[in-house]
Amino acid sequence: MLNNASTLPRQVLRCCLALVLLLPFASAQAELLGYIGGQLRWFPETALDSDQGDTSASLVLAPEWYSEFNDRNDSINLKLFYRYDSMDSERSHGDIRELYWLHVGSDWEFTLGLNKIFWGVTESQHLVDIINQTDFVEAPDGDEKLGQAMAHLALIKDWGVLDLFALPGFRPMTFAGKDGRLRSIPVTIADKDSYEDSRAKDHVDFAARWSHYIGNLNFGLSWFNGTGREPLFRPTVHQGQTALQPHYVQIQQLGLDTQYIVGDASFKLEAIRREYDTPLASDYTAVTAGVEHTLVGVRDTIFDLGLLAEYSYDSRPAGFAGRLQNDLLLGGRLAFNDIASSEMLFGVIQDLDETESRAIFLESSTRIGDRTKVSIEASIINSNTPQSDLYLGRRDSYLEFSAEYYF
Amino acid sequence: MISVKHLAIFSLITFISVFNLPVSYADEAVEKGLAIAKAAKARDEGWGDNTAQLTMTLRNKAGKETTRQMRVKSLEQTEDGDMSMTIFDNPRDVAGTAFLSHTHVNTPDDQWLYLPALKRVKRIASKNKSGPFMGSEFAYEDLSSFEVEKYTYRWLRDEVYDGQDCYVLESVPVDKYSGYTRQVAWIDKAEYRSLKIEFYDKRKTLLKTLTIGDYQQFLGKYWRPGLQQMVNHKTGKSTDIVMSDYQFGTGLSKNDFTENSLKRAR
Numbered sequence: 252m253l254n255n256a257s258t259l260p261r262q263v264l265r266c267c268l269a270l271v272l273l274l275p276f277a278s279a280q281a282e283l284l285g286y287i288g289g290q291l292r293w294f295p296e297t298a299l300d301s302d303q304g305d306t307s308a309s310l311v312l313a314p315e316w317y318s319e320f321n322d323r324n325d326s327i328n329l330k331l332f333y334r335y336d337s338m339d340s341e342r343s344h345g346d347i348r349e350l351y352w353l354h355v356g357s358d359w360e361f362t363l364g365l366n367k368i369f370w371g372v373t374e375s376q377h378l379v380d381i382i383n384q385t386d387f388v389e390a391p392d393g394d395e396k397l398g399q400a401m402a403h404l405a406l407i408k409d410w411g412v413l414d415l416f417a418l419p420g421f422r423p424m425t426f427a428g429k430d431g432r433l434r435s436i437p438v439t440i441a442d443k444d445s446y447e448d449s450r451a452k453d454h455v456d457f458a459a460r461w462s463h464y465i466g467n468l469n470f471g472l473s474w475f476n477g478t479g480r481e482p483l484f485r486p487t488v489h490q491g492q493t494a495l496q497p498h499y500v501q502i503q504q505l506g507l508d509t510q511y512i513v514g515d516a517s518f519k520l521e522a523i524r525r526e527y528d529t530p531l532a533s534d535y536t537a538v539t540a541g542v543e544h545t546l547v548g549v550r551d552t553i554f555d556l557g558l559l560a561e562y563s564y565d566s567r568p569a570g571f572a573g574r575l576q577n578d579l580l581l582g583g584r585l586a587f588n589d590i591a592s593s594e595m596l597f598g599v600i601q602d603l604d605e606t607e608s609r610a611i612f613l614e615s616s617t618r619i620g621d622r623t624k625v626s627i628e629a630s631i632i633n634s635n636t637p638q639s640d641l642y643l644g645r646r647d648s649y650l651e652f653s654a655e656y657y658f
Numbered sequence: 659m660i661s662v663k664h665l666a667i668f669s670l671i672t673f674i675s676v677f678n679l680p681v682s683y684a685d686e687a688v689e690k691g692l693a694i695a696k697a698a699k700a701r702d703e704g705w706g707d708n709t710a711q712l713t714m715t716l717r718n719k720a721g722k723e724t725t726r727q728m729r730v731k732s733l734e735q736t737e738d739g740d741m742s743m744t745i746f747d748n749p750r751d752v753a754g755t756a757f758l759s760h761t762h763v764n765t766p767d768d769q770w771l772y773l774p775a776l777k778r779v780k781r782i783a784s785k786n787k788s789g790p791f792m793g794s795e796f797a798y799e800d801l802s803s804f805e806v807e808k809y810t811y812r813w814l815r816d817e818v819y820d821g822q823d824c825y826v827l828e829s830v831p832v833d834k835y836s837g838y839t840r841q842v843a844w845i846d847k848a849e850y851r852s853l854k855i856e857f858y859d860k861r862k863t864l865l866k867t868l869t870i871g872d873y874q875q876f877l878g879k880y881w882r883p884g885l886q887q888m889v890n891h892k893t894g895k896s897t898d899i900v901m902s903d904y905q906f907g908t909g910l911s912k913n914d915f916t917e918n919s920l921k922r923a924r
Contacts, residue, residue, distance in 0.1 A: 282924075284750065284753055284754075286750075286751070317924070326922070353922065355922070357913060358913060360918060360922075367777050368777070369776060369777045369778045371778075394776065405918060407913065407916055407918050412916075412917070412918060464768075464781075466765070467766075469781060510781060512781060512783045514783070514835065515783050515786070515835070516783065517781070517783050543783075545783055545786055547786060547788050547789045547837075548788070548789065548837070553789075553790055553893075555786070555789050586789075588789060588790040588793055589793050590716050590718070590724050590793045591793070592749075592752070592792075592793060618749060618751060621724065621748070621749050621750070622749065622750050622751070624751045655751070657749070657750035657751045657753070658750065
């Protein structure tokens with residue numbers, strides 16, 4: 252926990268401390284919630300590196316607290332996260348997911364502190380979403396994020412919503428340690444991070460987004476200027492062994508996310524253009540586009556089945572591109588509409604360049620009683636061509652079981 | 659484009675159906691039906707805004723029960739359909755999940771769902787509204803505000819229901835994505851409150867029956883139900899909704915029914 256907390260810049264911690272000291276005066280209306288849980292992961296295939304284990308057991312605690320005051324126009328929100336992992340010390344980690352003060356005006360909102368912002372519409376990857384760093388050790392699909400320090404002004408007008416961000420305090424990505432799975436070979440040493448900009452983590456990033464909807468069409472146009480969340484990787488030597496070093500560079504990114512709903516179908520598109528100052532990387536364009544078609548009450552049951560098809564393109568050559576450079580996702584989302592809110596998401600991501608490379612995934616969850624949620628996740632990766640973006644994970648298929656108790 | 663041939667068939671069908679019925683009676687029943695719907699809506703005009711607590715009890719065939727707790731905020735709109743937001747408190751794993759609906763008179767409703775774990779707002783395709791709400795026997799569309807233009811009407815008969823003189827009114831949804839072919843409602847003549855509604859599915863068989871009671875009057879004019887019981891005849895399952903702690907004139911405005919307000923609703 253300390254390990255990660257120390258990566259937060261000092262001024263952010265100071266700001267958080269000030270907020271905590273204010274809490275006793277803010278107890279107008281408060282609530283504590285959150286969950287505690289356990290998780291088991293099993294990797295049936297022999298790891299590429301003999302240091303890596305095959306099974307992990309972990310415990311997670313995620314309490315949340317908030318308080319509203321000043322006639323509910325102000326609130327303080329806190330969300331903490333800690334996981335202990337038996338296999339990988341790098342996956343044993345903690346984070347302040349959220350600690351912010353929010354003030355709501357008539358047609359504006361202002362947030363100061365650590366928070367999470369999500370942008371986007373597609374399912375296979377989140378190209379446009381750029382405010383928060385990915386907590387990669389927490390979830391390999393990139394859906395979990397680290398808290399980001401920000402001053403955020405939102406203007407809510409007839410012509411849409413304009414979000415303006417100043418983002419001090421860069422958070423480096425988390426990476427699995429040498430004992431862990433779902434990592435690079437050789438291992439990436441998160442602590443050996445280096446920066447293009449001399450201010451390193453103290454570089455202040457800026458972002459803006461205009462979003463609006465007209466009838467069944469919604470869209471967002473976004474801009475980001477600062478330290479890119481995804482690092483470049485450079486070979487280095489760590490404790491006498493070859494390792495990778497994350498190198499964070501300055502980027503400028505334009506993003507578009509849009510969704511059009513017609514009847515029971517929803518068309519989605521996310522596109523980005525990213526430009527670098529450094530000669531180490533070349534500018535690129537990436538797109539994910541697709542459709543989700545929902546069958547309500549499929550075959551005369553109360554089940555809903557959403558059919559998903561998404562295509563992803565990345566203009567960089569194979570090997571330099573992101574996870575999905577010419578890939579197709581086909582999948583389904585099954586909602587059982589039962590009391591236990593049971594649901595299942597499944598599908599396959601097929602690499603269209605390397606026909607032998609694909610990832611199959613299944614995520615399902617249900618509720619037991621009123622407070623316990625159990626889920627099963629499976630990820631099967633097939634790849635035997637080094638050119639494929641999935642090749643790195645070829646021995647990292649896994650089965651995951653988790654249970655969470657909500658309080 | 660509708661071809662001439664299609665048009666011809668269309669007018670033929672219209673021709674047959676009109677002439678199969680006693681013309682004057684059919685017209686009269688349709689006119690009277692619309693008048694009842696308009697009168698019911700007119701009686702409920704001017705309530706402004708309200709908040710309420712909602713407790714949902716879901717019951718399976720064997721009678722096993724589980725409860726859900728949520729809060730509802732509503733805002734009346736005069737030019738278009740009403741706005742509403744539902745915030746979930748229980749079960750705990752979905753606490754903070756919130757549902758926003760902008761009902762429209764002539765176009766499909768706009769609906770959004772906020773998922774707090776992902777901090778993501780999802781726009782909901784309009785067809786999904788025929789699906790079950792939170793695993794209950796209520797569909798999303800059963801919970802949206804009543805707008806006259808959303809149905810075509812026919813007065814069927816007058817009948818005494820539960821000791822009260824009622825109009826029996828048939829409503830056929832205009833929206834092709836509705837899960838129903840028609841609804842039949844018992845509306846009391848004295849106050850124009852719905853006391854019972856039967857829902858007919860796409861096969862035109864009786865799917866569900868809703869009984870509505872424990873009405874309370876607010877601001878000396880507006881009636882709101884305390885208890886709504888939905889029974890699904892196909893599955894044998896039922897859901898009760900108990901509404902309590904109604905507050906009117908709470909100062910809600912359009913700004914409280916935006917995507918932004920959805921994200922911080924809890």
